[in-house]
Amino acid sequence: MKSILLHVDGDRCMEARLQVALDLARASGGHITCLQAVSYEVFAPGDFYGSAMAAAMPRIKEAAEELRREIETDLANEDVAWEWRFLYGMAEQRLLEQSALHDIIIVGPHDVGEEGSRGPSSMVGQLAIHAPVPVLVVPGDTKKFEVTAPVLIGWNGSPEAATALRMALPILAKSSQVYIACVAEKNEKSFYDFPPTEAAIYLSRHGIEAEVISIPKGDAKIADTLFSAAQMRDCGMIVMGAYGHSRLAEMLLGGVTRRMLSEPQTPILLGR
Template structure:
């Protein structure tokens, strides 16, 4: 991966995703683009003439400049190639547009202005579904990403899991401890379009050895079982196929992707 796109904002997960991007860039020799997107699409009830918006615009610009100055001051001391790009518009839209010439998009676990909520990031989900590149969701507690530490591939035998596995190969090749982990369920016989052995065989052709592991679900949600397994194995990242069911079904009924993004315990690498 030689071109990384990072959502630049003043949220509490910004430091985490910046450090993760720097860790990846140091190992892979990648260039990082920090994209700051600012929208003036402020809805003020009764503000028919835009007076409230006009009054807010200078402060919005000032806040954006403060974020840029603070982050770029830290980046000046780093030994990687980077650039800062500022665009007007919704962050989700601008990241989608700019992803066309990047290899990876890094975002936080919450939408802009929704820190502290228990809702999964709509932006992360949309990018995972529609962007032409994988998305790495980095929670605020992440200190760094060691590409040589264990990595979990959450395997459910779906085509989405296969896509995520293939997309992660450029990062997995630095790791000597890759684990293909599936959660045992009662309807196993209907579950695997692609057995874990096929995933491991594909990785072996890229000189990546993977251990196949099946864990019991018990009474836990699948997402919780996966996070527990990742914690027990000191995994630095989870690779996951995004939205194996339809996005609407996951929104209405819940699903592994949605629940995992609601409160991610480690960086989650998503592709669809």
Template sequence: MKSILLHVDSDSCFEARMQAALDLARAHDGHITCLQAVSYEVFAPGDFYGSALAAAMPQIKQNAEELRARIETDLANEDASWEWRFLYGMAETRLLDQSPLHDVILIGPHDVGEEGRRGPSAMAGSLAVKAPCPVIVVPGETKSLDASAPVLVAWNGSAEACNALRAAMPMLVKADKVFLLSVAEEKTKERAEFPASEAARYCSRHGVEAELVEVPRGDAKISDTLFSAAQRRECGLLVMGAYGHSRLAEMLMGGVTRRALSDPEMPIFLAH
């Protein structure tokens, strides 16, 4: 994780993900690209001539400059390599544009301007599926991203789970403990392409001795089961494959990714 792309915004979760980015950079001797995207799309019904946009842009620019000044002052006191990148446009689009030469993207749990709204972040889901690198969603309650803390890998034998495991390997090799956790379901066993034992062998080739854990399905949502299992094992990160079913199916019927992103209780590492 040498090249870290950090989404900069004025949301309440930014301090948490900036700290996570700093922890990640220190642990991997990495570099942080702070991406501040300012949208010029101001939606005002009936504003055919852009008068609302013209009136709003000076304040938008001033707010952006003040945020940058404050954050750069804070980063100047940190022992990590970083740079600032300012771009006009929607944050999701600009993060996706910049992702090909980054190892990981750090974002918050909410879409831009939608703090307090229940439901999964559309930006998180889109980046997890479209970006060529993994995404870490960092909730506002996160105090740090300790590289040595145990990591829980959600395992269902899917190609997405394999992709997430492989993408997370630079982090797994630094963790004190790695758990490969499967939620026991008959239908999961029937459709699993890669058993957990094979995933464990893959980890061992990288010097990671993963502990296999299977928990009963129970009555709780699978996402709640994963968070609970991770917290009991004092994990600092949950690794999971994103949108194993089609994105549309998860939007219509729900799904583990969608539910986990709706109320993340810890940093979530996503790859599709």
């Protein structure tokens, strides 16, 4: 992951994802592009002539400049290559545009103003569905990102899971242990487009040995089961496809993905 695209904004997870970006850049000899986007789309009820937007923009710009100064001061003391890009527009759109020449996008689980919401970030959903590169979602309590830590791959045999695995190869190659985890449903004969053994064979061709583990679902949600399995094995990241069983509408993430992104307990790398 040589070219890292970092979403910059003033949410509570900014420090965590900055640290993850730095750790990943050091491990790969990579470069961080800090992308800060400010939107003109500030609305207020009855503001037909844009007066509220005009009044709000100076303060929004001032806050953006203050955040930039803080982060650039921190980056000046780090031993990684970086640059700053300031763009006007919606963050998800600018991140999608810039992702074409990057290897990974790093974001938080919730955008500004979304903290405390029960569902996953709409921005994360857009990026996970449309970005041509993997999206790494970093919880706010993440202190560091050990690239050599074990990694758990949430495997349901779908094309999305296979794509996520393939996108994660540069990080998986540095991991000390890779687990391909399948959660077995009760009284259900599992059907896989791609069995976990094929995923293990694919990784072996890239010099990565993986252990396939089957986990009984029990009464817990699949998302909670995967988080528990990752924590038991000291995993530093979970890799998974951006869809679950539901593919009815591209704006809605599948059930398992949606639940995991609502309250992530470890960094999650998404691909599709």
